[in-house]
Amino acid sequence: MTTAAHSAIALQADAVRASLGSGAGKTAVLHGVSLGLVAGQWTSIVGPNGAGKSTLLKVLAGVLPHTGTVSLLGHPIHDLPHRVRARQLAWLGQNETSADDLTVWDVAMLGRLPHQAWLAPPSAADHAAVESALRATQAWDWRCRSLGQLSGGERQRVLLARALAVQAQVLLMDEPLANLDPPHQSDWLAVVQALVTRGTTVVSVLHEISMALHADRVVVMAKGQVTHHGASADPATHQALVNVFDQRIAIHTIDGQWVALPCTSGGSR
Amino acid sequence: MMQGRVAWMVFACVLGALGLAVLGICVGSVGFENVMRPLLSPELDPQGTALAQQIVWEIRLPRTLGAWAAGALLGLAGAVAQGVFRNPLADPYLLGSAAGASLGVALALAVLGGSAGMLGGSMMQSGVAVSVFSSNLMVRLGLTGAAFVGAVLAVLLTLALSSGVGHTLRLLLAGVVVGVVLGAMTHLVLLLSPDSLQAMQAFMLGSTAFVGWTAVGLMALVWLVCAVAAWLLARVLDGLSLGDATALSLGLPVAPMRAALVAVLALATGTAVAQTGLIAFVGLAAPHLVRSVVKTTHGPLMLLASLVGGVLLLAADILARGLIAPQELPVGVLTAVLGGGYLLWLMHRGPARAGAAT
Numbered sequence: 001m002t003t004a005a006h007s008a009i010a011l012q013a014d015a016v017r018a019s020l021g022s023g024a025g026k027t028a029v030l031h032g033v034s035l036g037l038v039a040g041q042w043t044s045i046v047g048p049n050g051a052g053k054s055t056l057l058k059v060l061a062g063v064l065p066h067t068g069t070v071s072l073l074g075h076p077i078h079d080l081p082h083r084v085r086a087r088q089l090a091w092l093g094q095n096e097t098s099a100d101d102l103t104v105w106d107v108a109m110l111g112r113l114p115h116q117a118w119l120a121p122p123s124a125a126d127h128a129a130v131e132s133a134l135r136a137t138q139a140w141d142w143r144c145r146s147l148g149q150l151s152g153g154e155r156q157r158v159l160l161a162r163a164l165a166v167q168a169q170v171l172l173m174d175e176p177l178a179n180l181d182p183p184h185q186s187d188w189l190a191v192v193q194a195l196v197t198r199g200t201t202v203v204s205v206l207h208e209i210s211m212a213l214h215a216d217r218v219v220v221m222a223k224g225q226v227t228h229h230g231a232s233a234d235p236a237t238h239q240a241l242v243n244v245f246d247q248r249i250a251i252h253t254i255d256g257q258w259v260a261l262p263c264t265s266g267g268s269r
Numbered sequence: 270m271m272q273g274r275v276a277w278m279v280f281a282c283v284l285g286a287l288g289l290a291v292l293g294i295c296v297g298s299v300g301f302e303n304v305m306r307p308l309l310s311p312e313l314d315p316q317g318t319a320l321a322q323q324i325v326w327e328i329r330l331p332r333t334l335g336a337w338a339a340g341a342l343l344g345l346a347g348a349v350a351q352g353v354f355r356n357p358l359a360d361p362y363l364l365g366s367a368a369g370a371s372l373g374v375a376l377a378l379a380v381l382g383g384s385a386g387m388l389g390g391s392m393m394q395s396g397v398a399v400s401v402f403s404s405n406l407m408v409r410l411g412l413t414g415a416a417f418v419g420a421v422l423a424v425l426l427t428l429a430l431s432s433g434v435g436h437t438l439r440l441l442l443a444g445v446v447v448g449v450v451l452g453a454m455t456h457l458v459l460l461l462s463p464d465s466l467q468a469m470q471a472f473m474l475g476s477t478a479f480v481g482w483t484a485v486g487l488m489a490l491v492w493l494v495c496a497v498a499a500w501l502l503a504r505v506l507d508g509l510s511l512g513d514a515t516a517l518s519l520g521l522p523v524a525p526m527r528a529a530l531v532a533v534l535a536l537a538t539g540t541a542v543a544q545t546g547l548i549a550f551v552g553l554a555a556p557h558l559v560r561s562v563v564k565t566t567h568g569p570l571m572l573l574a575s576l577v578g579g580v581l582l583l584a585a586d587i588l589a590r591g592l593i594a595p596q597e598l599p600v601g602v603l604t605a606v607l608g609g610g611y612l613l614w615l616m617h618r619g620p621a622r623a624g625a626a627t
Contacts (some may be wrong), residue, residue, distance in 0.1 A: 063517040086520030099510035
């Protein structure tokens with residue numbers, strides 16, 4: 001392997017195992033996952049429910065205990081100081097917030113914590129980053145409202161803005177399209193494409209297979225393991241997707257876009 | 270604009286506290302009386318002035334400041350608890366920390382039993398033992414220390430029973446269980462050492478009647494330490510409101526900071542409980558009152574909740590003194606009734622608000 005090839009990998013997982021729960025209720029979720037995610041590209045992780053997608057994303061973000069190694073931009077993630085890691089990698093989770101009393105602006109500003117000295121007030125750069133993130137997700141107009149006053153989709157856009165405000169080189173998103181209506185799904189797509197153009201590495205766990213096929217690369221997971229990792233345009237990737245969903249989806253091209261449609265019990269229509 | 274509202278609220282709280290403090294100096298066992306007049310114009314009645322000075326300086330002023338300080342500690346503890354456990358129903362009482370603190374005090378009294386006579390038993394008067402309210406610094410420190418240890422252990426027990434803070438319902442249930450069990454243990458300790466029973470009774474009802482200057486000084490010092498610590502840790506609470514994993518992903522050292530916040534919670538609760546006994550609902554209501562006026566981050570929220578807690582308890586204390594004068598209600602009984610009513614109203618309003626938001 002050359003150094004150049006190494007530098008092209010933003011996130012590398014080797015023989016990663018992880019469990020959820022504790023004590024007697026502990027369940028192994030990841031069974032030795034090895035994966036290299038290419039820098040400056042958008043990778044989507046797809047698979048059936050319970051495949052371990054969100055768990056893998058948490059492990060890659062360094063927020064879940066695991067065995068095996070994860071490297072971020074060439075450094076073992078656990079050797080990096082927390083704040084350095086937090087500046088390089090942003091993670092957007094699913095529905096974990098209880099910040100109903102914080103304003104939209106305050107929530108987005110939390111994304112700047114890794115950049116701020118303890119107790120230091122936000123700098124001009126922090127203000128600019130938060131404003132551009134809120135504008136990118138069309139949440140700017142509600143910046144003075146509290147999160148509790150927003151609908152599910154609106155909250156999701158604010159939380160996305162929080163992750164964007166970090167301005168990290170690597171952005172991991174778990175179900176970022178949850179609660180978003182179709183126009184805001186395409187806005188999200190535009191945001192991701194703009195990030196990738198600027199060289200950001202984007203990794204997203206998605207249930208919307210058609211959206212996932214917009215990514216540069218697709219990782220297919222089942223039962224805690226990666227069953228396929230390839231370019232989204234590759235027919236082998238499409239076949240892996242059809243297989244992982246028990247032949248119950250079919251992938252078609254409509255207007256030059258890949259679209260995954262569910263098959264009825266009688267087969268594809 | 271939120272900063273403006275925060276500043277406005279701080280101003281209102283300070284003004285309210287000052288106004289209530291003046292009222293608190295004037296309200297005593299004979300109801301409202303104008304002690305300001307003899308104090309401000311001593312030439313009219315020198316003897317009355319001396320008496321008024323003594324009443325104000327030795328009884329009413331420390332009691333008034335003590336009520337404010339205890340309320341401020343409880344308000345702060347409530348805001349910390351609600352932030353660190355990400356639960357709007359968390360308060361020093363619902364998590365068992367107050368029950369732990371009172372068990373600590375009961376145990377300390379039982380152990381001190383022999384010396385209680387020396388420390389305060391001799392001050393027994395009109396059926397109320399004041400040993401638990403002794404103004405001796407060592408006794409105060411000892412009781413505060415015992416209350417602190419009790420509070421920490423109770424919170425840890427609650428956390429162990431609920432296996433972390435992830436499950437709201439389990440956490441509250443564990444808090445209730447710990448509160449009941451430790452309450453029963455407190456009664457058992459009192460049963461086994463009847464000497465401390467009378468002293469503890471006034472204590473269990475919650476009272477500011479015996480707060481002296483030592484207790485005021487101790488509470489003021491602890492309030493300062495806790496307020497500074499809470500301010501330093503406020504960002505962790507903001508981060509935690511997005512969930513543990515997000516806080517970790519933002520580079521916040523979640524585990525040690527949470528432990529530090531639990532220590533702040535226990536110290537504030539333990540100190541307040543050791544001086545004034547069990548005063549319910551101030552810690553729960555104060556942060557909610559703040560949130561109903563201003564939506565802000567945890568730094569200003571905790572400061573404001575503390576100031577509001579001080580005003581609430583000071584107001585309740587004056588009411589408790591004046592309501593059935595010359596007798597006096599234990600202030601804890603009053604806050605329980607008022608706070609319980611507020612909580613019911615909050616629960617009643619909750620679904621209506623949620624319905625309006627959708």
